[in-house]
Amino acid sequence: MIRRLAVIGVGLIGGSLARALREAGAVEEVVGCGRGRENLEKAMALGVIDRYSHEVGEAVAGADMVFVGVPLGAVKGVFAAMRGRLAAGAVVTDGGSAKGSVVRDAEAVFGEVPPFFVPGHPIAGTERNGVEASFATLYRNRRVILTPLEGTDPEALARVRAMWEACGAEVAEMSVEHHDEVLAATSHLPHMLAFGLVDALARMKENDEIFRYAAGGFRDFTRIASSNPVMWRDICIANAGALSRMLSAFADEMKDLAESIARGDGDHLLEIFQRAKAARDRYIESLGEEE
Amino acid sequence: MIRRLAVIGVGLIGGSLARALREAGAVEEVVGCGRGRENLEKAMALGVIDRYSHEVGEAVAGADMVFVGVPLGAVKGVFAAMRGRLAAGAVVTDGGSAKGSVVRDAEAVFGEVPPFFVPGHPIAGTERNGVEASFATLYRNRRVILTPLEGTDPEALARVRAMWEACGAEVAEMSVEHHDEVLAATSHLPHMLAFGLVDALARMKENDEIFRYAAGGFRDFTRIASSNPVMWRDICIANAGALSRMLSAFADEMKDLAESIARGDGDHLLEIFQRAKAARDRYIESLGEEE
Numbered sequence: 001m002i003r004r005l006a007v008i009g010v011g012l013i014g015g016s017l018a019r020a021l022r023e024a025g026a027v028e029e030v031v032g033c034g035r036g037r038e039n040l041e042k043a044m045a046l047g048v049i050d051r052y053s054h055e056v057g058e059a060v061a062g063a064d065m066v067f068v069g070v071p072l073g074a075v076k077g078v079f080a081a082m083r084g085r086l087a088a089g090a091v092v093t094d095g096g097s098a099k100g101s102v103v104r105d106a107e108a109v110f111g112e113v114p115p116f117f118v119p120g121h122p123i124a125g126t127e128r129n130g131v132e133a134s135f136a137t138l139y140r141n142r143r144v145i146l147t148p149l150e151g152t153d154p155e156a157l158a159r160v161r162a163m164w165e166a167c168g169a170e171v172a173e174m175s176v177e178h179h180d181e182v183l184a185a186t187s188h189l190p191h192m193l194a195f196g197l198v199d200a201l202a203r204m205k206e207n208d209e210i211f212r213y214a215a216g217g218f219r220d221f222t223r224i225a226s227s228n229p230v231m232w233r234d235i236c237i238a239n240a241g242a243l244s245r246m247l248s249a250f251a252d253e254m255k256d257l258a259e260s261i262a263r264g265d266g267d268h269l270l271e272i273f274q275r276a277k278a279a280r281d282r283y284i285e286s287l288g289e290e291e
Numbered sequence: 292m293i294r295r296l297a298v299i300g301v302g303l304i305g306g307s308l309a310r311a312l313r314e315a316g317a318v319e320e321v322v323g324c325g326r327g328r329e330n331l332e333k334a335m336a337l338g339v340i341d342r343y344s345h346e347v348g349e350a351v352a353g354a355d356m357v358f359v360g361v362p363l364g365a366v367k368g369v370f371a372a373m374r375g376r377l378a379a380g381a382v383v384t385d386g387g388s389a390k391g392s393v394v395r396d397a398e399a400v401f402g403e404v405p406p407f408f409v410p411g412h413p414i415a416g417t418e419r420n421g422v423e424a425s426f427a428t429l430y431r432n433r434r435v436i437l438t439p440l441e442g443t444d445p446e447a448l449a450r451v452r453a454m455w456e457a458c459g460a461e462v463a464e465m466s467v468e469h470h471d472e473v474l475a476a477t478s479h480l481p482h483m484l485a486f487g488l489v490d491a492l493a494r495m496k497e498n499d500e501i502f503r504y505a506a507g508g509f510r511d512f513t514r515i516a517s518s519n520p521v522m523w524r525d526i527c528i529a530n531a532g533a534l535s536r537m538l539s540a541f542a543d544e545m546k547d548l549a550e551s552i553a554r555g556d557g558d559h560l561l562e563i564f565q566r567a568k569a570a571r572d573r574y575i576e577s578l579g580e581e582e
Contacts (some may be wrong), residue, residue, distance in 0.1 A: 155458045186505040190512045195567040202570035210572045214477040215414045220511040221481045225571045229564035236552045244553035251545035261527045264537040273520035276486040279493035280516045283502045
C-alpha cells in the first residue's frame, strides 16, 4: 500500500497510474504536480488527484512513492527540483520511453543513480494526451519494463514492481541498454517511419490530392504520426544512439528493396513479404485477440 | 443496367462488386470465373454469382460487362483468354492497383488498347482475401479512379462510371501515369515500409522478445504487413518505376533523419513531427470521421 503518491506530470500516463492504484485500493493519497493549473484542476475534478502543487519540492514532501511522468526532456529538471526534498525511505520511479537518458539525468543531478530510483517504462499509451485521456485500465495486461541498476535497492525495486502489478500490469526486468534497443525497434523506429511518410507526402505538390486517394490502410499505418511532436522529439534525443543506428540500417534495407523492385526481382520480394506476413500473423496470434 | 456481368477473379474486390450491383438492382446475371472450384462454389452458395466457368472465354461469352479482378501478374493471361470471345458491344474494365502495367498488357495482347477497355482502380479493400471477405458496401463513399486513354470509347467509359456509381462510389478520372504516382505514394510505399519493418524485426535475434514488447501502435502500423504477399509482389513489379523511385527517395530522407537524431537536432525533428501531425490531423478531419 502506498500512503502518499506524488505524480509529477498528471497526463495520460501519470493520471492512469493514479486512477488504477485508486481503483485497486492501493494508494491512500495522490498529490499532483505540473505547470498548468487548468490540467491540475481537471485532475482534481476527475478525482485523479487529491491536491496539487506547482512545485516539485512541495509535491514530493512526505510522499513514499514518487512517479515522474513528464516528457523526457523535462526529467532532469524534475530530478533537480526534488533533490533534498524527498522523504526518508521514499522510492522514485518514472515512465520514460527511453531509459539511458533518464539514468544519465539521475547521475548528473544526484552524482550517481540513487538506490531509491527505479527506472521504469510502462508499454502502454494512446495517441491522446492529458489527464482527460487517462483511464484506470490502461495498464491492465500490459507490460511494464523496469531497468534496475547494480546499486538499486531491492526493496525499492520490489515496491515499484508491486505498484505496477496492482495496476494489472505484467512486470519484466532488463538492462537499460537492452530496453533502449528493443524500444528503438518496436516503437521509436515505427514512429519515425510514420512521421517521415506523412511529412514526405505533405511536402509533395498536389498533396491535397495525394491524401484524397489514400485508402483505409493508410489511416491505420499513419495513426502514430498524430502523436505528440514534443514528446517524440524528446524520445529521439534521449534514445539517439540506438534509434539513429536502427533507422540508418532500415534506410539501407529500403534502398535494397527499391533496387529489387527496379530490377523486377519478384522472388526476393515475395520472400520478404511472406516472411513479414508470417511474423505479423504470429504476433497477432500471440496477442490472443481477433484482428 | 448490366444484363450479364462476368467477374474474372471472384475475390474480395470482384465479389464485393457483384454484391453491390445486386443490392442496387443494377445487374441481372453474374457469371464468375476462377481456377479454384471451392471458392466459386462458395460464391454460388453466398449468392454472389449465379453460375461459373473455369474458362475465361466461356465466362465472358454474352456478357455486356466484364470485370477483371485478378492479381496484376495474371491480367495478361486473362486478356489473352478473352480475346476473340467477347460479345459485340461488351465493355471490359479491371480493378488493378497499378494501371501502367495493365495498359501495357492490353497493348501486348490486343495490339493496341481496345476502345472497349476502361482501366480502373477502386481505392478500397481490407487485408482479407477471398469471396467470404466480400461485402456489398465495400465501395460505398470510396473513390474509384478510372484512367481512360485517348482511344477509349466515351460510351464504355460512361458505362463503367455508372457501374461504380451504382455501388455508391465516387468516380474520378486521371491519367495512367498520375494514378501510378499517387498510388505509389499513398499505398505502395506504406506497404513496403510495413512489410520491411516487420521483416527486419523478425530477422533480429531475440525476435520473440522484440514482438513481445511491441505496443498498441505497432499493431495498427503493421496491419498492412498482413496483406497478401503474392498480390504485393505483383503490384511492385507492375508499378516498379514510380515505386522504386519513391522508396529510394524516402530511404534518403530516413538517412537524413537518422543524422539529425544522431547530432541531436531537436528543432529540425520537431519541425518534421509537427508538420506530419498537422497533415495527418487534417487528413482525418477531411474524412469527417472520428479517429
